[in-house]
Amino acid sequence: xMRPLTAATAVALVLSLASPSQAATEDLEKLRRAEVVxxxxxxxxxxxxxxxxxxxxVVVTPESLPQLPLHGQQxxxxxxxxxxxxxxxxxxxRFVSAGGFLYTTDHAVHYLLEKTFPGYVRWNNKTTTExxxxxxxxxxxxxxxxxxxxxxxxxxxxxxxxxxxxxVDKQNVDVLMTSRAVMARYGSNVLGVRFRVGDGQVIHVSGxxxxxxxQAPEVAQAGRTFEQLSSNVAAEKRAxxxxxxxxxxxxxxxxxxMQAAPEPSAPxxxxxxxIGGGAAGAPPPPASTxxxxxxxxxxxxxxxxxxxxxxxxxxxxxxxxx
Numbered sequence: 001x002m003r004p005l006t007a008a009t010a011v012a013l014v015l016s017l018a019s020p021s022q023a024a025t026e027d028l029e030k031l032r033r034a035e036v037v038x039x040x041x042x043x044x045x046x047x048x049x050x051x052x053x054x055x056x057x058v059v060v061t062p063e064s065l066p067q068l069p070l071h072g073q074q075x076x077x078x079x080x081x082x083x084x085x086x087x088x089x090x091x092x093x094r095f096v097s098a099g100g101f102l103y104t105t106d107h108a109v110h111y112l113l114e115k116t117f118p119g120y121v122r123w124n125n126k127t128t129t130e131x132x133x134x135x136x137x138x139x140x141x142x143x144x145x146x147x148x149x150x151x152x153x154x155x156x157x158x159x160x161x162x163x164x165x166x167x168v169d170k171q172n173v174d175v176l177m178t179s180r181a182v183m184a185r186y187g188s189n190v191l192g193v194r195f196r197v198g199d200g201q202v203i204h205v206s207g208x209x210x211x212x213x214x215q216a217p218e219v220a221q222a223g224r225t226f227e228q229l230s231s232n233v234a235a236e237k238r239a240x241x242x243x244x245x246x247x248x249x250x251x252x253x254x255x256x257x258m259q260a261a262p263e264p265s266a267p268x269x270x271x272x273x274x275i276g277g278g279a280a281g282a283p284p285p286p287a288s289t290x291x292x293x294x295x296x297x298x299x300x301x302x303x304x305x306x307x308x309x310x311x312x313x314x315x316x317x318x319x320x321x322x
Contacts, residue, residue: 032069034058036234039065041079046105049230065091066272071310072200072244075237077230080159082108089116094272094312097198099244101237103230104204109165113204120173120195121204123163126186128206130160135179135191135225143239144194144203144232145176148161155224156191158207164188165206169195177205192229197213199247199296203233248296248310250322252289258315262304269315287313289321299320 018307031037036057038046058076062066065088070076076095082104084092093116096102104112110123135156137145148154156179164186167173176192185190192205207226259266268286287309289295295307298314305322 001159006087016301028069031058031060032071034074034118035238036077037068037070039076039078039084040187041081044072046077046079046103049227049317060154061151062088067091069311070095070100072248072312073237073310075101075103075234077233078105078108078112080104080106080108082110082112084112091272092116093197094314096200097203097314098308098310098312099240099310100312101198101200101233101240102202103233104202105249106162106206109204109206111200117195117197117202120167120169120202121165121193122168124166124188126164126188128158128162128163128164129162130158132157133179133181133185135182138174138176138178143236144229147228148177148225148232151319156207156225158182162207165190165204167193172196176203178300199244205229244310248294248308250295250297250307251318252293252295252322254291255322256289256321258287258289258307258313258316258317259261259304260315262301262306262316266316269313286317289317 016046034057038057038059040061062084065084068091070091072095074095078092089112092102092112097119109121113120114122119202132155135154137148137154154177156177164182166188167175167190173193173195175190176194178189179191180189182191191207192203194201194203196202203259205226260269270282270284271287282317289307289309293309293311295309298308300306300319301316303319304316306314306316306318307322
């Protein structure tokens with residue numbers, strides 16, 4: 001079983017992983033073993049939530065994402081604002097497709113989710129002031145919503161300048177949390193949602209918050225609700241391990257470069273998250289299967305199979321190599 005890193009390792013990893021091409025192989029292997037990966041942001045501090053919720057995590061920068069060895073057994077928590085390069089967004093997309101859980105807050109609905117997973121949710125151009133509201137917890141997922149609000153009525157804090165959002169795909173998006181009080185104030189009531197993409201899922205909430213010593217009881221209660229939800233996301237991911245192991249259950253017989261089409265002359269597919277990706281500015285090496293990394297077979301055509309590994313690399317390989 002993968003052992004996550006302690007929180008004390010986070011600062012060192014932020015520094016060493018700020019430049020993936022210069023990051024030590026040892027540090028990248030530590031990242032592979034992390035349970036929760038927090039992407040630093042300018043308007044939120046999920047790492048504080050992780051500390052208060054007593055979860056183990058590491059912190060990385062948005063710039064480091066394209067070549068990091070994220071895998072589907074992890075939770076990726078993206079701090080607001082969620083702004084990042086197109087290459088980083090593609091890394092996030094493939095991470096979720098390979099089974100990863102993406103957990104985002106506030107402005108990320110506009111800067112990350114709308115661009116990476118269009119058609120599910122969108123910012124409705126309504127912004128909030130910092131205030132605490134009562135909220136209602138849905139019945140669609142008791143795992144993610146377990147113990148929210150403790151023994152009292154759950155409370156949630158919206159951020160100053162926060163982004164409210166609408167559900168676009170009502171059939172495939174589960175609404176986790178709403179607020180009649182927020183509806184009365186802003187004409188929008190959705191606070192948290194969850195939707196599935198590929199083998200993974202995305203959880204998004206409005207607002208960002210963490211508790212601090214000396215806060216008023218109502219403020220602290222709202223912070224504990226956020227902390228509990230964050231703990232629940234991590235617990236759900238741990239419980240999801242068996243499902244992914246059943247999906248990614250084919251062991252390659254030998255390494256084989258992944259190709260863009262099921263034919264011998266097809267070009268190779270660029271890798272994501274590979275260790276030893278070459279010098280800064282150099283093109284990434286071709287994605288390849290590995291005997292130590294199981295894959296999922298997505299489809300077959302002739303003598304080829306389309307596979308996806310647990311890092312999100314995807315392409316065609318000869319079926320005889322599996």
